[in-house]
Amino acid sequence: MRELAIGIDGGGSSCRAAVADRRGNVLGRGKAGPANILSDLDGSLRNIVESAREALRDAGLPAETISKVSAVVGVAGANVGDYAARIGRALPFADSHVVTDALIALQGALGDSDGVIGAFGTGSVYKARRDGKLRGIGGWGFIVGDQASGARLGRDLLEKSLLAYDKVRPSSPLTAKLMAEYGGDPERVVEFAHASKPKDFAGYAPLVFDYAAQGDEIAVGIIKNAALAIGENLDALLWPKCPAICLLGGLARPYEPWLAGRHKALLTEPKGDVLQGAIDLAVKFLQGDRRVRHDG
Amino acid sequence: MRELAIGIDGGGSSCRAAVADRRGNVLGRGKAGPANILSDLDGSLRNIVESAREALRDAGLPAETISKVSAVVGVAGANVGDYAARIGRALPFADSHVVTDALIALQGALGDSDGVIGAFGTGSVYKARRDGKLRGIGGWGFIVGDQASGARLGRDLLEKSLLAYDKVRPSSPLTAKLMAEYGGDPERVVEFAHASKPKDFAGYAPLVFDYAAQGDEIAVGIIKNAALAIGENLDALLWPKCPAICLLGGLARPYEPWLAGRHKALLTEPKGDVLQGAIDLAVKFLQGDRRVRHDG
Structure with missing residues (x-):
């Protein structure tokens, strides 16, 4: 045995x-x-x-x-x-x-109890247990999914920074900082993107949250967009008497203030x-x- | 010689x-x-x-x-x-x-004349010649750019289809067709995405345009979003007396009806x-x- x-x-x-x-x-x-x-x-x-x-x-x-x-x-x-x-x-x-x-x-997070979890790290994924039955959504990887993942936040930042460089969209202190990191050279940003794995993109997530907290408009836009995606995914899993939502992963805390009130009300500390x-x-x-x- | x-x-x-x-x-x-x-x-x-x-x-x-x-x-x-x-x-x-x-x-497209071009195929890129001086924007590749490229249209379709599969966003005849192509199996969609090059994603662009022309809501949303990106990029390059805009590439014709009136008015056939x-x-x-x- x-x-x-x-x-x-x-x-x-x-x-x-x-x-x-x-x-x-x-x-x-x-x-x-x-x-x-x-x-x-x-x-x-x-x-x-x-x-x-x-x-x-x-x-x-x-x-x-x-x-x-x-x-x-x-x-x-x-x-x-x-x-x-x-x-x-x-x-x-x-x-x-x-x-x-x-x-x-x-x-x-839930032990053997019912509830919904959302996990936010390099990727993002959601799972519910209702009357003991499991249902999962998301987690499809950042190329065609994981809208609230760290990898998508980083990818979004790179995309917005290139749009700002091209003067197609406004710049902000955050996009200026990102471009400065690559010596102001968009080609180096593109090289990084093509050589990068999800984890590398996700390395920028804390920076985006920091700047969003300071009111940087591009950062706020990126985080709000991701928080909307979280809301849509939670709504797709929730049921009227769902007892708990647990947010997990390194980005759970940073996302909390950006969530809709109806979701905040159900937040529970993971076991x-x-x-x-x-x-x-x-x-x-x-x-x-x-x-x-x-x-x- | x-x-x-x-x-x-x-x-x-x-x-x-x-x-x-x-x-x-x-x-x-x-x-x-x-x-x-x-x-x-x-x-x-x-x-x-x-x-x-x-x-x-x-x-x-x-x-x-x-x-x-x-x-x-x-x-x-x-x-x-x-x-x-x-x-x-x-x-x-x-x-x-x-x-x-x-x-x-x-x-x-322009020979030695002034004007603006936008090229839309697997990628997307813009270039202007004003008083003989060149300025280019876009063309950064579909991972962090090329918002109106065929590759992005295809990637968007896959993403929207997975969101529909998860019941996070509405489905449509187009997302249903896409999922059916993969036997209704989202895992196969993800496998395709991870094994694919830009050209493979771009293979879906004609399908998205076809369904958009028939009023498919998801297809219309994807194309409108890309057409907005085209508009932003053209506006970033245009100047008051710009004589011509030429749209090039396999997706130029399909995009035409979706452009803003002020841009349509400047459209010229490429030389x-x-x-x-x-x-x-x-x-x-x-x-x-x-x-x-x-x-x-």
């Missing part, structure tokens, strides 16, 4: 792992580079495994334990094509359950973080609970 | 070449695959050269002539970083002048096409005219 569970939060900025016993006590933690399975599958696999190895080391467990643990890996894009199955096969754990980042986020959700699910699998498999 | 000029229109959908004598008489034409130098430099170089080889063959000239001709290559992104220099060094011509697609488009502009410039270089070098 397996005795150890590993929960892994495979995020767009880093992978975090924790090893726990059958009762959910965390024995060790690990961290490695990002997982962006759609844009870099091999690198993502390396980082997922490295974060697990580090958690086992942190727990003082021998390296070969990795082949004896039951793991839950939550990662954006796990619902796309056969990625979950491919990742599952490539991982060295005894059992691998590859689920969406949204599922582990919901489990961490635990995304990694905690992965640990919870991994422990449930270890205990033989199969109900948590529903995902999408 | 060199006797032959080659003009090459290195477009996002195909490369077209024509070889001409010192007086501009076209002796042969060739065509090859696309040039997207920012996303696929090696493939672009191959296609540029192949189109030239085909033009020489078409003219009945020996293959080794390629090293004796003076060439002008117009290609999107030629103004980014050191791409123009890198391409110039890699090409087999006696002289290579790598300029933006916008410059050859302007030369083709020649983009390839003709490349030929003109190549012949000018062959004749020793260096004034045409200004670009950006």
